[in-house]
Amino acid sequence: MPGLPLGELLRLPSLSRARPLAGDLGRLVTWVHVVDVPEPAPWVREGQLVLSTGYAWPREEGALRLFAQALARAGPAGVVLAVPQFFENFPRAALEVLAQEGVAVLELPWEVPFAQVVEEVLRRLLARQLEVQERVQVLHRALMASLLAREDLASFLARLSQLLGKEVRWAEAKEGGFAVPVPQGREPGGYLVLEGAVEDLDVQMLENAALVAGLILAHQRALAEQEARLGYAFLDALLEGRRQALTPERALAFGLDLGLRYRLGVALLPLDLPLSQRGFQERERALGEVRDLLRRKGAGAVVSASLNQVRFLLPERLDPEAFVRELARPWAFYFSRAHPAQELSTALAEVERFFCLPTPGVYVYEAHLVPRFLQGDLEARRELLALLASLRPQERAALLAWVRAGFRHQEAARALGVHLNTLRYRLRRVGERLGLSLGSPEDRFLLELAARVWSLEHKEP
Template identity: 40%
Template sequence: MTASVREQGNMRVRDVLALPACRAARLVIPDADLSREVRLAHVIDIPDPERWLRPGTLLLTTGLSWPRDPLALAHFGEELARQEPAGVLLAVPRFFTAFPPEIAAPLAARGVPALELPWEVPFVQVVQEVHEFILRAQADVLERSEAIHRALTRAALGGSLADVAGTLSGQLGRAAALLARDGTSLTPGPAPDSLQARQALDRPGSAPRLLAGGILVPVLLRGQREGGVWVEGGAGQVTDLEVRAAEHAATVAALLMLAQRDLEVREARLGYAFVDTLLEGHFTADPTSQERALRLGFDPQGTYRVALLVLSDALPLSPEGFARRERAAHQVREVLASLGAAPLVTVSLNQVWFLLPENVNPERVWARLGWETGSGVEPPGGLVYGRARPGAEGVAQARAEVLTLAAYARPGELRSYAEVLVPRALSGDRDAQADLVRSLLAPLREARGGEALVATVQALCETGFAQAEAAARLGIHGNTLRYRMDRIEALTGRTLGDAGTRSLWWLALQFDAMNP
């Protein structure tokens, strides 16, 4: 697709027709170009009006000075059309009962709309509304430009490349991506073809260049092109505002890349050793370890989840597999940083391990990675995560727990410990069975009258959740049964009305009987 750059903020003929003063206006020839820009509105009722016209002028006239002879009208129409007005608006019926076809035809040949306006509509109202629209649109563009610049600056202060692309896309209402030097996308979401992007980036200079129906602005790092900012164009067009926003985003991206390179140098020195130490349970509370934890953003007193990305690449990894693993780890680090979490990441074989503070929602991380099935992005693998546990010892315990989930990681899917608890329990995993029983029955047994609550669940399961029959079996009134059911739901946070949850209750009772 060939893109073009157009000025934003100008009025179009279609906007004129939407003005209150022009709602009764009639388009003489339906195929006219209503996207023509209106730069100003001008009333001209003197002889030879074409001499006073400039391209983009909306001409308002009563036709008082127009010729009446058909041949003269046709010649006049040719001269008028040659001036490329935005449109010609004739007040009718007074001097002309309708727009003369001799003038409408040459105007239509050049795509210039011919319009009829009821005589009683004052021209001054039309001119005022047109100019107010143009001034308001230009003011809106300036305001939007300032807002975009402020938003990108905020993203630079505390975000990542993904934040910059997301902010740019959100502000413009267009897809946006930050590209690496080789043309591959550094951020999730739509992006141009990497080969075409690389070829565009290889062209000398720092000026914006058109690409894939949008605009590509090179990112310069110490005078070298190290990537680019791409913004998708709407209907093959990119506005001046979008170009300026992309240029500002390129500057922001360059600053962030410099900061990231410094971080990567430090990370290379420390390596993945610290996270490996945590996962393997070798973390000690000596001053050196505490200092390293502080520098890397790990809180020994904090509560963390362990997450595991299992890549689709088979072992042993090929060179391409190693590259994909590093890209995946890099994206995870970026997303964690964008969410205000320390990028505590390590890799092993075809796996990427990372730690999530308890206050960071795994689903939010997954959404920002953009790897879910159906996203249009080829997911590198599937992500599983365990329960939140406190301290360094909890991290080691969580790692052992998450290892049991690795077999349930499916490409393009995010799965939690709770989600795979039932299949693990059904497969004979004693720990999963105990966890299922504990999650449902322990809150009841620890409450006052807990055994009666467990017996109530048992009776409901055995009677197919028929309340009248369950109450009779327990020898209690129906109101008492409903009171107990409310307590059960409040204590466990699980409803008794959902068919899937009822199955969990039944399973928990069976496993409880099997493992007393």
């Protein structure tokens, strides 16, 4: 039964004449009981207001202290002694022991009938119980309306806080404040936490709210799983080149802009195959992190999962390395070239060429031409040849001579029969046209590789 503070019950007609002597009047009273036996402890329960005439109380001080200690251990909210009859006043020895334990100590004039006290207290407690139940029903209907309106968890918590007039928050683990577990299968899915003083209404309301929160989470999880399955199928269809899957309606549903170009990104997770149950959970967690970051960036969250991979589409406007830095995960990330949404059928093959490089890092297709060539990638060979094909004949001849001369300018100029400054000018034009730095060891290696491939292709010495 819901309790009421003892101080509030002192406003009842029968108890208005009671005189508080010590103890905590804020203790909750859940029942009222007349006890007049030599050993009252077995008859007393926690939260009860004990009424006594003192008839069976001991008179000797030491015995009174032992009597009060046994009574205090039972945890009553308060002890009311009718005076003066068997005691002129509440005996000090008993008063000190009870007050030390926080039990409220009161004197009541002898002429006030205990029957009147019991009746008034019980009526008030029952009325309080009805008030709480009616209020709980009103609040429960409001919570069910929230559920039927398909509010998310954040909106539900805001509504619950408004209804209770106190802040209710979500916590993954049990912590400070009054916490009620939210059921999700056999284990708690989290906790609803209420800070500050907690009343009976709060307890019942939070218990009901926990069930509703569990239903909301279950509904959201079911929607997320359905969305994930549809998203997986949609992305897989794009990668397989099934253009019939890319209707304007589906593109709009998944936030895909048909006017933009996208890279296929693949995060290779350090998980053993076949995946264990924990592995599946870690993969789903990783997929959720990627999806959330895409949404924060204003991109459509087109994602899927396969084995130990998380696949996603990254708009060309987003820098792959910056995206991975913000994700802050020590995984290997591979990115294809940017393609129109309708032409992603080659993207997966582009990404898979990097899978021999499993070290955590960011591998972007265009930026890793040399590793692709060394793996026998014919597309990389064509790209190397295209570098030199984009040059003017004199520029290409200058580059080839410079490479054959071991990057020695004077020797290359003599081989071409041109002035040294002419060679330098043509090489500078090569760097500008290709967007490379001829002083960079990496770019020099790339140019030498391209020159060697060109010479082999065109059977030049």
